Amino acid sequence: MTPSTPAESRHQLALEMLKQDDAGRDDILSKFTALASQLLDVPGSFVSVLDDKQQYIKGAQQFALEQTSLDDALCRHTASCGTLLVCRDTLQDARFSTHPLILAAPYIRFYAGAPLRTRDGAVIGTLCVADTKPHEFSQQQVELLELLAAIMTAWLDAWYSSGFRDVVTLLPNRHKLMQDIELLEKLSIETPHRLVLIDCINTPRAYEIARSLGMATLETILKGMATMLRERLKLSKDKVLYSVSTGRFALLTSIQSPDWLGEVSERLGKIHAQVYENISIDLAVRLGEVSFIPTQCPAPEVLRRSVSALHEATGQNKPFLSYDAQIDHRRNLDFRLMHDLATALRGGNDLYLVYQPQISLHSGAPVGLEALIRWQHPELGNIPPAEFLPLVEKTSLMAEVTEWVILTVLSQLKKWVDKELQLPVSVNVNVSDFARAGFADWLETKVHEAGVPIALLRIECLETEKVLESPLAMAGLELLKRQGFSLSLDDFGSGYSNINYLRRIPVDVIKLDRSLIYRLASDEASHTIARHIITMLKELKYVVLAEGVEDEQTLLILKQLGCDEAQGFFCSRPLLPEGLEHWLKGQSKAEG
The missing domain is CATH 3.30.70.270 (Reverse transcriptase/Diguanylate cyclase domain)
Structure with missing residues (x-):
């Protein structure tokens, strides 16, 4: 066996390999020992593996012993001399006449053992034949036992090579x-x-x-x-x-x-x-x-x-x-979140939706809601969407998340319609969903099955540039538009937004990203940019909705600039369905 550890450990490595249980290998060893018994006309045969304390028996034929101490192993004499050892009658041999394995079970009276050598000469065990009565053992039998031991060693080396070698590079695998x-x-x-x-x-x-x-x-x-x-x-x-x-x-x-x-x-x-x-x-x-x-x-x-x-x-x-243990922990946690999210999507109450109101800047009345997913993990507590959604966006799990959100929204919309509460709800849809075969038809079917007017479910388009790069996604988006769904473009103004793509995407509402909004009241450049963008979008006949409105001053500026709608903590935090209903009642009283 080719050495793959320091020289002083090679012998130990070979022994450890043979000592370990391996059903396939040990079955072949049993066939070897059965052949040895038949050819040598000795009923008992076995393979002995010796370390510095114990003897381990493998592939035994009519030999009722599995393990002994090294001191009680007859094979240690074969291993120590490194040559074939034959004892025709153990009671006549001074080394063995008082041996416990001679005087008691298994009552060995005849023993012959040949060493099993590795390529570098280390003896890792013996191939032995034994009987409860004395035997003559000819030179021909000696040579045959040595030949069988050599064949067995060659097979063990081949077993090692096939199991522990890469077949292409021939390197240890x-x-x-x-x-x-x-x-x-x-x-x-x-x-x-x-x-x-x-x-x-x-x-x-x-x-x-x-x-x-x-x-x-x-x-x-x-x-x-x-x-x-x-x-x-x-x-x-x-x-x-x-x-x-x-x-x-x-x-x-x-x-x-x-x-x-x-x-x-x-x-x-x-x-x-x-x-x-x-x-x-x-x-x-x-x-x-x-x-x-x-x-x-x-x-x-x-x-x-x-x-x-x-x-x-x-x-x-x-x-x-x-x-890096910290990075590794983060990656392991990400993997766990993926697994647990898949479980949560298929049952239980860990996932839920909250709804954030969208307010008209012309009338001050609520004009819509955005559905936002939340996850209360049973062990890790509340996990923000920013932590788990990026993990699934490029996986098949994204489709399950989208479908769960849509079905949950439709169920809630049905309850609200029955209560004569009819506010459209927007759901975020990924480019992979738009590109998915049959998504638009599936969505239309589910809306009709829920008994909800199609105008009450709005679709927000995420990853705009990726949608443009995907002919399938563009086709899916256009099909949704033809089916009557209202479409909005999310996060306009975040990073690099190519204005030219507005001509290609059939959307009704443009949502201004919070990065355009949050410095509106304190930064003149931000004010100028927002003013020109809103003016342009209004001239293109879009409804303009500003996200991330956190204070009254920002709200008033947006109204002055001609923005149509606003969404943010100043208007309302995202609310559970019960809390939203209570909030809407409060709004109705205020308007009254």
């Missing part, structure tokens, strides 16, 4: 890496170690290369990478480079220099892979590493942390990063 880290723990190693992941080709790029140039080309590149990495890192023969997945490699080291990771990154630089004479591929190398003490961190967690560091380096577009 991820399973081998896990085993080597686990061995450090079993050997009670307290010295800090580092696991470094080296990402040369990410998975999407690997698929792209395979699709365009073929699997053979991708495999050639991967083999070249394995050679290139060893050369650039100047790895000695006893230093192991692992292949943990396609295009991703790993180093396990005890080097503790604080600058080492940066030095590794600098040595690797960029990869320039010449595929054909006229085709080359440039690949950026990224590193993620974690420091750990083997006895304090299990192997799966070590790998997980290194993956976390690598993905963070990729996300931040940095050549290398070390594991």
Whole structure:
């Protein structure tokens, strides 16, 4: 077996591999021992694995023993001398005549054992035959037992290679890496170690290369990478480079220099892979590493942390990063929120809607509501939408969120219609929803099923520029318009807003982003910008609604500038349905 740990641990590693239960491997060992019994005409046979304290029996045939102390193991004599040992009658051998396994069960009277050697010469066990009566054992039988032991050792090496080697690069694979880290723990190693992941080709790029140039080309590149990495890192023969997945490699080291990771990154630089004479591929190398003490961190967690560091380096577009527990905690929390949100959408009362009134600046009366999702997590408490919605916007879960909001709004609208309370409610819809096949027809069907006038459900368009970039989303938006839905454009004026897209999107209401509004009363430039935007939008026949109105002075300025509607805490905070009904009654009394 190719060494992948320090020399003094190789023997221990091989023993640990054999000691561990493996149903498939042990089944083959049983077939080997059955063959040995049949060919040598000795009923009992087994494989003995020896460490510094115990003997472990594998693949036993008619041999009722599973484990003994090392002192009681006949096979320790075979292992210590390193050659085949034959004892035709144990009672006639001074070494064994008083042995407990001779005088009591399993009453061994005949024993022959051949050592199982690794490639580097270490004895990891023995292939043995035994009986409860003495036997003669010819030279031919001796040679046959040695041959069977050699075949078994070769098979074990092949088993190791197939299970612990990457088939393309022939480097030790991820399973081998896990085993080597686990061995450090079993050997009670307290010295800090580092696991470094080296990402040369990410998975999407690997698929792209395979699709365009073929699997053979991708495999050639991967083999070249394995050679290139060893050369650039100047790895000695006893230093192991692992292949943990396609295009991703790993180093396990005890080097503790604080600058080492940066030095590794600098040595690797960029990869320039010449595929054909006229085709080359440039690949950026990224590193993620974690420091750990083997006895304090299990192997799966070590790998997980290194993956976390690598993905963070990729996300931040940095050549290398070390594991950061705080960032990792945040990512884990994000993952949990995604899982818990999916559960909340499919039942329970954790999710709910609040409704924020929209006020006419001409009459002062409520003219609409915006539905806003809220999440009261059973363990984490109130989670703001700004924390969980960005996590789902690019996933299939976004469609479930949109549908849950729409169905909840329609249910509430039905209750309000029955109470003769008819205010239109706006819901936010993502570009992925507009582009979804059948979304407009589904929405129209649900409105009719709820028995609600279509004018009471308004659609707010988010991510305007992404909508423009998607022909499917634009088609979905236009279909909603033809079906009679009122459409509004959300967050106009935030970041970069291209005025030209107003000609392309069939909307009725333009919502001015709070970033245009919040300094309206204190900043002359903001006042000038808002005045010109509102004038332009009114000339284009849009209804203009200002978000984020927090004080009376801002409200009055917006009214003077010709803005139609306002929404914000000065008008009203978002309210639960019961609170909204109470607020509306108060508004009616005030108007009266």
